[in-house]
Amino acid sequence: MKSLEKTLLCYARKHVPTLPSIYTWEFDTALVYQTFGWDIGGSNWYEKASALKRYASQQWGASPDQRMALADYAVRVWGGVKGNASATMQGYVQIVSQGQVPINHKGIASWSKVAAFSNPNEHAIFDARVSFSLNVLQMLQGDEQRWWFPHLAGQNPRLKACWPRLKTQARKQGWLRIATTDVYSTYIGLLISVTRKLQVEIGDVEMLLFSKAEDFASAFNEVYPSP
Incomplete structure (x- = not known):
């Protein structure tokens, strides 16, 4: 390795x-404010995405009752992955809330988003x-x-x-x-x-x-x- x-x-x-110029994954900042009350600042999408993850991580720690909503936003809305069943998402939230991740890479494109939004200092998509x-x-x-x-x-x-x-x-x-x-x-x-x-x-x-x-x-x- x-x-x-x-x-x-x-x-x-x-x-x-070069990230400020090459990272161009867009999201609806007005929807984020409407849903979570976060005012996402930044002069480019790299800065905005970084701010979004920081806000999500803070909310994840402060409001456990919001974790399903955060996970749903991270995967389905922000990430555009719409095929996960509710029970699957609940499983991801539960295991990430325990400070772990699933044991194999099945569903990794989804559950790694949940993990990254829960703690971007330790997890990445x-x-x-x-x-x-x-x-x-x-x-x-x-x-x-x-x-x-x-x-x-x-x-x-x-x-x-x-x-x-x-x-x-x-x-x-x-x-x-x-x-x-x-x-x-x-x-x-x-x-x-x-x-x-x-x-x-x-x-x-x-x-x-x-x-x-x-x-x-x-x-x-x-x-x-x-x-």
């Missing part, structure tokens, strides 16, 4: 400063874009051993088109597959190691990987074009 840490550190050191970026970063810039992060279902057609070829190349190169029970802890450990060296938040590196996914898709297509 040291080789991946070195690769990500080098990439993040160069690109994290892991979704299809993040996983894709970590894999392609290793494919194009890594050295020594490479580690395969799971293929998660996502809505981006450019990433969807790349995943089969990405898997094929990873198999040819003998990548090590991260066990389903270790995906999130491996990811968070990686972010912590990198962000301590850069003196930034773990959410900064997560937002960088999220924002750069389409750029990684373009770079991957140049090296491994579709037949």
